[in-house]
Amino acid sequence: MHTRQPHHTGYGLCEFEVLHVLPFDSNRKRMSIIVRHPETQEKILYCKGADSAILDNLSRSVDDKTKLLIFRTQQQLNSYSKRGLRVLCMAKRVLSDPEYEDWAMKHKEAENALSDRERKLQESYHRIEKNFTLVGATGIEDRLQDGVPETIQSLRNAGIVVWVLTGDKQETAVNIAYSCALFTPGMEILKLNARTKDQADRTIKFFLQQSEHQETVQQQAQVGSVSNGRAHVEFSSRQENSSSPKERGLVVDGRTLVFILDRRADLKKSFLTLAGKCSAVLCCRATPLQKSLIVRSAKDSLKVLTLAVGDGANDVSMIQTADVGIGISGLEGRQAVMASDYAIARFRHLEKLLLVHGHWCYDRLSRIILYFFYKNAVSNFLP
Numbered sequence: 001m002h003t004r005q006p007h008h009t010g011y012g013l014c015e016f017e018v019l020h021v022l023p024f025d026s027n028r029k030r031m032s033i034i035v036r037h038p039e040t041q042e043k044i045l046y047c048k049g050a051d052s053a054i055l056d057n058l059s060r061s062v063d064d065k066t067k068l069l070i071f072r073t074q075q076q077l078n079s080y081s082k083r084g085l086r087v088l089c090m091a092k093r094v095l096s097d098p099e100y101e102d103w104a105m106k107h108k109e110a111e112n113a114l115s116d117r118e119r120k121l122q123e124s125y126h127r128i129e130k131n132f133t134l135v136g137a138t139g140i141e142d143r144l145q146d147g148v149p150e151t152i153q154s155l156r157n158a159g160i161v162v163w164v165l166t167g168d169k170q171e172t173a174v175n176i177a178y179s180c181a182l183f184t185p186g187m188e189i190l191k192l193n194a195r196t197k198d199q200a201d202r203t204i205k206f207f208l209q210q211s212e213h214q215e216t217v218q219q220q221a222q223v224g225s226v227s228n229g230r231a232h233v234e235f236s237s238r239q240e241n242s243s244s245p246k247e248r249g250l251v252v253d254g255r256t257l258v259f260i261l262d263r264r265a266d267l268k269k270s271f272l273t274l275a276g277k278c279s280a281v282l283c284c285r286a287t288p289l290q291k292s293l294i295v296r297s298a299k300d301s302l303k304v305l306t307l308a309v310g311d312g313a314n315d316v317s318m319i320q321t322a323d324v325g326i327g328i329s330g331l332e333g334r335q336a337v338m339a340s341d342y343a344i345a346r347f348r349h350l351e352k353l354l355l356v357h358g359h360w361c362y363d364r365l366s367r368i369i370l371y372f373f374y375k376n377a378v379s380n381f382l383p
């Protein structure tokens with residue numbers, strides 16, 4: 001591929017030759033372009049992607065100035081994501097001629113491979129997407145569509161349990177969970193951010209014990225208020241906080257999901273028991289495969305009817321795994337809609353769809369676990 005891209009350097013217009021485009025995918029969570037500089041002839045790789053996909057692959061030999069830049073960028077990323085912005089990191093790498101030639105030759109072999117092409121391409125991307133120099137980061141507003149909080153609220157009022165499965169960074173996703181009314185201010189938020197299988201196991205068990213303890217206290221409080229006749233009014237008002245069940249929201253990140261979904265580990269059952277005690281579940285930095293495995297696990301183990309809503313290519317297998325798959329037609333392409341049973345133009349149309357197509361869900365509404373994608377995929381599709 002030899003595309004010329006005009007580039008204004010400040011000294012005049014010049015053109016970069018595009019040598020390769022390494023496309024985005026939700027597993028690498030980044031994309032790259034390799035260009036030839038028109039004046040120096042240097043081959044430069046520019047990469048943009050999720051913070052974890054870039055920061056974990058920075059060059060280790062860095063001077064103090066670069067260390068400071070990395071530190072400051074991380075601080076900026078944290079503040080952007082806490083504000084609910086969608087963050088991206090940019091990095092570059094100058095390639096020596098021998099290194100580039102060697103990579104380009106092997107990459108061509110991967111591109112032309114007749115077997116195992118996808119794996120060979122992934123290996124090729126990983127061979128070159130490393131030893132980055134950080135360039136900077138951006139925070140972009142990814143606004144919710146109109147009516148998302150209201151729709152979620154009415155689904156929850158109908159007894160539907162809503163889980164969000166997203167590829168987004170945890171801090172961004174948590175912020176959005178509050179703005180779309182998945183999490184409410186009174187909720188107790190349980191976070192699963194384990195870095196080993198044992199840690200995941202212990203944290204899940206701890207939360208389970210804690211919630212069982214809270215349930216026992218609540219039951220005792222209820223028994224106390226019933227059996228204690230006259231003292232009832234005073235007792236229940238004093239004990240209001242402990243006797244009214246506190247809603248829980250569960251947050252789990254992609255690395256912890258690896259342990260939970262590992263078939264050899266025995267964590268799935270306890271995770272699902274814990275998830276079943278929560279009013280809302282938020283899975284962050286989830287890959288497309290993890291999204292579909294979560295739907296499959298809920299479907300098989302919790303014995304619920306599942307409905308998945310998504311708008312991107314990374315939602316396709318989840319949409320296909322769910323009992324009912326719904327695609328939102330939007331900017332992210334047609335893959336989600338093509339894989340779905342029903343297409344909608346806006347998330348808020350979901351409520352109407354559930355009412356209109358009551359034959360498959362309305363009477364079973366309270367048994368549905370709903371998965372959805374919440375972003376503002378601005379649509380040209382008319383309802």
Ligand SMILES: Nc1ncnc2c1ncn2[C@@H]1O[C@H](COP(=O)(O)OP(=O)(O)OP(=O)(O)O)[C@@H](O)[C@H]1O
Nearest residue numbers: 024026029030031048049050166167168169312314
């Ligand atoms: N075109 C792109 N180029 C570079 N990086 C991207 C691109 N699209 C997404 N990313 C990065 O990869 C991450 C994962 O993307 P992915 O599309 O799997 O999930 P998402 O869009 O964040 O969330 P959702 O699952 O809700 O769609 C994003 O959070 C972002 O950091």
Ligand SMILES: [Mg+2]
Nearest residue numbers: 167312314332
């Ligand atoms: Mg996406």
